Amino acid sequence: MGAQSPPTGHDVELAAKAAGGDRQAYGELVRRHASAVRGLLRRLGADSATADDLAQDAFIAGFEQVAEFRGEGTFAGWIKKIAARLYLKKVKREARLIFSDTVEPAEEMGNRDASSDAASRIDLDDALKALSRGERLCVSLCYGADWSHGEAAEALNIPIGTVKSHVKRGLDKLRAKLARPEEGARREAHG
């Protein structure tokens, strides 16, 4: 007996099949989007083990709720929102001091391959380490999980102005960090 080929089709079609109980179709969605969810959770500040546990929980929860996904947005965005909410729930439960100004050393994002985009990803992940927990969380929610400032404020239970100021400070730091390699390259080219 030959191995079954993986289901094909658009995410919305696969999600519709998964809503009918087709676990193979959902497995294909997991295969397509697992890395994005695992990466987002790390960028939000979770360590590798926690990020992977939460990513698994997010996909399990996603299967239970997949009938609610109607294709208004992308499946990746939808499942990332579930994952981000799970992470925020965990962070709240552990009562961490997220919005302190201390910059905590973040864990290296492990197990990456050496693709052509690796350099830019390393830049982003390195740059994110320079942000405080609050800045990192707000920037990653708004740019990585595609949340609005209002959604982030509501989920974090903080004023929207606080989210905006954390995002702005975070962007300033990221701009400075990400601009540096370009400046270095320019200097090398001129030198």
Place this chain on the structure above:
Amino acid sequence: MAEPDFEAQLTRLFAEPPAFQDAPLFNAEVAAKLDRGWAMRRLFIGGAGTVAGLFGAFQILSTRFSTEIAQLSRNGGHNLTAEYDAGVAKINSVLTTPASAEAVWLAAALAVVALAFAVTRIVEEL
């Protein structure tokens, strides 16, 4: 760099998912969890269906017994004792005659199985 350009660049960087060497393992773990959850769900649905079936069968049998009692009450003015004895004898004959008893219990068992099957299918459809 202008702000919108930088934000677009940032969005693009965030949209590029990192590649994980252990991706197949992760996918397999999610699949295993889904299978476990599905098996538990089926077990729960099957259990619930069996309980519902047993309850239904019990209700059918009690209704049959109640009907006999009601019949006895209606005829109570005549010969209560004789009717009661006849009713009890009838119930006993139904339950104790080998062929009849087998038929009743077989019907009850089939009702349990049918109800369990029906409830399982209905819940799965939901």
